[in-house]
Amino acid sequence: MKISREGNLMKFMIQNDLIAPNVKNMNKVLMEALDQTDGIEEVIVDLNKIENIDSVGVSFVVSLYKNISNEGLEFRIVNASNDIIQLFKLMRLDEFFIIEE
Amino acid sequence: MLIVDKKIKSTFEAVHDFVIEAADLIKKIDAPEVDSLLFKINIMLREVLNNAVEHGNNFDDTKFIYCKIFYEEEILVFEIEDEGEGFVANDFYMMDEGFTIKNRSRGLELIEKYGFEYRFKKNKVIVEYDLNKEMLS
Numbered sequence: 001m002k003i004s005r006e007g008n009l010m011k012f013m014i015q016n017d018l019i020a021p022n023v024k025n026m027n028k029v030l031m032e033a034l035d036q037t038d039g040i041e042e043v044i045v046d047l048n049k050i051e052n053i054d055s056v057g058v059s060f061v062v063s064l065y066k067n068i069s070n071e072g073l074e075f076r077i078v079n080a081s082n083d084i085i086q087l088f089k090l091m092r093l094d095e096f097f098i099i100e101e
Numbered sequence: 102m103l104i105v106d107k108k109i110k111s112t113f114e115a116v117h118d119f120v121i122e123a124a125d126l127i128k129k130i131d132a133p134e135v136d137s138l139l140f141k142i143n144i145m146l147r148e149v150l151n152n153a154v155e156h157g158n159n160f161d162d163t164k165f166i167y168c169k170i171f172y173e174e175e176i177l178v179f180e181i182e183d184e185g186e187g188f189v190a191n192d193f194y195m196m197d198e199g200f201t202i203k204n205r206s207r208g209l210e211l212i213e214k215y216g217f218e219y220r221f222k223k224n225k226v227i228v229e230y231d232l233n234k235e236m237l238s
Contacts, residue, residue: 020113020151052117054147055208083140090214 001026003033008041012064018050018057026060034067043068048079058091065097076100104130105170109150111158111183115166116150123170130172134232141215142177142230148208149181149226157183157224175232182225 002013012033016022037043045064050057061077068075076098077088088099104126109115123146124139150166158164164184171178212219212228219228 017117019117019147021117052120052143052147054144054151055211056151087140087144087211091211 001029003029005040008039009044010037010040010042011044011046013046013049015049017052018047018060019052019054020056023056023060027063030060030064030067034071037068037071037073040073042074042076044076044078046079047077047081047084050080050084053084053087058087058093061088062093065093069097074098102172103169104172105168108165108167111154111161111164111166113151113154116147116154119150119168120146123168127170127177130177132172132175132232138177138230138232141217145212145215145217145228146179148212149179149228152208153181153183153185153226157185159185177230177232179228180225181228185224187221187223 001015004011004013010033012030014026016026018026043064045061065075078100080088080099085099085101088094093099105123107119107122109119120143124143127135127142128139150168153166154160158166161184166184167180167182169178169180171180209219216234217228217230219226221227
């Protein structure tokens, strides 16, 4: 997972599929990044590279959203495939955060 | 027609490898509507198999998961069997949380939402998808 900052924006570029064998390592990186949100107003999660996802991966996104929103920050998903967008909508995650189409 | 007959180890990594391999074999079925189904099949298999790894076989690397996929009369049939005590005791059954922002047990409801039909026989789950649904949708 690549994390970059630009002004008051923090961007998470997810590099590996959001599936059970990968999520444990992602959680570690995530926890470190969430300690460095001073001055950040919005977090963008870029799913451009994600082809495969499972419910563990969905839970990772939900957990990320919860952590971000608890800090009072905006949260947005960008560049997800149409299949993943439809999946998130099916799970009604679009009621909680913005999923850009 | 038997498409896949394989046993896999009780690890999430083995599940991932199997799903990729199975998807490649399913693509070869002579039914154009399969392409639009592959994402759903991918997720369904991961949910059922991850459940077998975690709750069926308890990550026990001496236990295996037995996977068969058939295609008969435009119906795809997936038979997944673990070496656990049976699905009744599994978290997979925890349907009460539903599609909320809560973090666990989305798998089974997701499978239902995607239009798969399933039934359980002790430690085996049988999932079916009628491809006629895709042709009609």
